[in-house]
Amino acid sequence: MECTESSTGEGTSEELFALSTAIAAVVGGSVAIEDLDRRVLAYSTLPDQLIDDLRRQGILNRQVPDEPRQLSQYRAVLNTTGVRRLPPLAPDELPRAAVAIRAGDLPLGTIWAIEGSEGLTSASERALLDGARLAALHMLRRRSAAELDLHARQEALHGALNGNGSAAETRFRLGLSDQPQFSLLGLAPLRVAGRESPPVVRLGVSAAGHFAAVHTEAAVTTLGRTVYVLLPELSAPAVRRLAEQAVTALARSRDVPLRSAISRCDVDPGELPQLRTEVDDILRVTTTDPTAPPVASLEDAHARVLLAHIGDTLAREPRLRHPSIAAMLEHDREQRTSYGASVLAWLDAVGNIGQAADLLGCHPNTLKYRLKRVRELFGLDLNHPDDRLSCWLQLRLSR
Known part of the structure; x- marks a missing residue:
C-alpha cells in the first residue's frame, strides 16, 4: 500500500506512517494510529505483518467501523496510562494491544497494534509507549x-x-x-x-x-x-x-x-x-x-x-427514616400488598380519594379501607401536615 500524506490537520503525515511501520517491526502485527474520532491517521505497511479483515477495512475506509463493544475498548484505552491488551471481539479478529496518545492530560488519539506471533513482549510494550510519545509530538507540532x-x-x-x-x-x-x-x-x-x-x-x-x-x-x-x-x-x-x-x-x-x-x-x-x-x-x-x-x-x-x-x-443517615414507612414497605414486599402505593397516590392527589382511586384503578371504598388499615397496622398518622410531607418524601424516593 502506498503511504500518502493527508491534510486532516490531526498530525497525519509521512512521519506518522514511518512511526507506525517502525512500531510494527517490533510488535510483529499491523499498527494503526487513530485520532479521537477513530479516524485512521496512519498505518504500517510491512509486507509480512500480521493483519486481519477489521484492520484492512479500517485502512481502506480510513475510519474504524462503529461497533458498540469497541466503544468500551476505546474508553478502557483512554483511561489507561500504559499499554492495554484487548481480547478479540469476533472469531476472525486477532488480539490487539493499544496505548493512548497524550500531551500531558490532553488526549490526542490512540495506537492499535495487532499482537505478533510471540504475543505482547516487553520490547513490544516499550515500542508502543515510545511510539505514543513520538506521535504526540508530531500531532502537537501540526496544531496551530x-x-x-x-x-x-x-x-x-x-x-x-x-x-x-x-x-x-x-x-x-x-x-x-x-x-x-x-x-x-x-x-x-x-x-x-x-x-x-x-x-x-x-x-x-x-x-x-x-x-x-x-x-x-x-x-x-x-x-x-x-x-x-x-x-x-x-x-x-x-x-x-x-x-x-x-x-x-x-x-x-x-x-x-x-x-x-x-x-x-x-x-x-x-x-x-x-x-x-x-x-x-x-x-x-x-x-x-x-x-x-x-x-x-x-x-x-x-x-x-x-x-x-x-x-x-x-441513604447516609438511615436513622432519619420513619420506622412506620419502612415497616409498611417491608410488608408490601413480603405480603404483596400495596399500602405504600395507595398512600402515595392519595398524597399525590392531595387527599382526593376519587382521583387517587382512579390512579390506582380501584374503588374509592377500597382505598379508604387501605388508608384505615395503614393506621391500624403501622401506626402511621397522616392527619398532621409535617407527617404527610415526611411520608410523601420517603415514598416518592423509594419509588
Missing part, C-alpha cells in the same frame, strides 16, 4: 497556536474546577477581566438503559471545536462523565441560547441525546467549584430522565435536585 492556547485554557479551567489556585491566578490563566460575569455550562449524554454512551472525551473534543467557533473566550475541559464550558461576558439568555445550539449541533453525530446544565452567573472565579457542583446536580437528574428538558438551570430542575439531596441524606 490558537489550538495550543485552547489547550492552556482547558488546563486552567480543569484546575479551577478542582479548586486549585487562587481566584486571581484563575482569572489570569483564563484571561478573564477584573470583574468578569461568567456562567458554567455542563454537557453529558442521556443515560439510556442497555446502551453504552460513547467516550466523553470525544464529546469534549467536539465541544471544544464548536465553542471555539461560536465564542472565542470560552474555555472547555472534560472531567469524569461531563464536559464543562466556561462562558464569560454573556447574559443568562445568551448562555441559554448557546447551550441550546450546542446540544442540537453536537447531538447530530451521536445516537444518544445530550443534556446541558447551566449554572447561575457569577463574578468570582473562586466560586467555580461551587458552580461545578450546581451543574453536576442538574445533570444528575436530567441525564437519567428521558422526559427532562435538553437544557436546564437549577430553577428548571430545582424540585428533582432537592429530592436527590434528601435521598442522599436518608
Whole structure:
C-alpha cells in the first residue's frame, strides 16, 4: 500500500506512517494510529505483518467501523496510562494491544497494534509507549497556536474546577477581566438503559471545536462523565441560547441525546467549584430522565435536585427514616400488598380519594379501607401536615 500524506490537520503525515511501520517491526502485527474520532491517521505497511479483515477495512475506509463493544475498548484505552491488551471481539479478529496518545492530560488519539506471533513482549510494550510519545509530538507540532492556547485554557479551567489556585491566578490563566460575569455550562449524554454512551472525551473534543467557533473566550475541559464550558461576558439568555445550539449541533453525530446544565452567573472565579457542583446536580437528574428538558438551570430542575439531596441524606443517615414507612414497605414486599402505593397516590392527589382511586384503578371504598388499615397496622398518622410531607418524601424516593 502506498503511504500518502493527508491534510486532516490531526498530525497525519509521512512521519506518522514511518512511526507506525517502525512500531510494527517490533510488535510483529499491523499498527494503526487513530485520532479521537477513530479516524485512521496512519498505518504500517510491512509486507509480512500480521493483519486481519477489521484492520484492512479500517485502512481502506480510513475510519474504524462503529461497533458498540469497541466503544468500551476505546474508553478502557483512554483511561489507561500504559499499554492495554484487548481480547478479540469476533472469531476472525486477532488480539490487539493499544496505548493512548497524550500531551500531558490532553488526549490526542490512540495506537492499535495487532499482537505478533510471540504475543505482547516487553520490547513490544516499550515500542508502543515510545511510539505514543513520538506521535504526540508530531500531532502537537501540526496544531496551530490558537489550538495550543485552547489547550492552556482547558488546563486552567480543569484546575479551577478542582479548586486549585487562587481566584486571581484563575482569572489570569483564563484571561478573564477584573470583574468578569461568567456562567458554567455542563454537557453529558442521556443515560439510556442497555446502551453504552460513547467516550466523553470525544464529546469534549467536539465541544471544544464548536465553542471555539461560536465564542472565542470560552474555555472547555472534560472531567469524569461531563464536559464543562466556561462562558464569560454573556447574559443568562445568551448562555441559554448557546447551550441550546450546542446540544442540537453536537447531538447530530451521536445516537444518544445530550443534556446541558447551566449554572447561575457569577463574578468570582473562586466560586467555580461551587458552580461545578450546581451543574453536576442538574445533570444528575436530567441525564437519567428521558422526559427532562435538553437544557436546564437549577430553577428548571430545582424540585428533582432537592429530592436527590434528601435521598442522599436518608441513604447516609438511615436513622432519619420513619420506622412506620419502612415497616409498611417491608410488608408490601413480603405480603404483596400495596399500602405504600395507595398512600402515595392519595398524597399525590392531595387527599382526593376519587382521583387517587382512579390512579390506582380501584374503588374509592377500597382505598379508604387501605388508608384505615395503614393506621391500624403501622401506626402511621397522616392527619398532621409535617407527617404527610415526611411520608410523601420517603415514598416518592423509594419509588
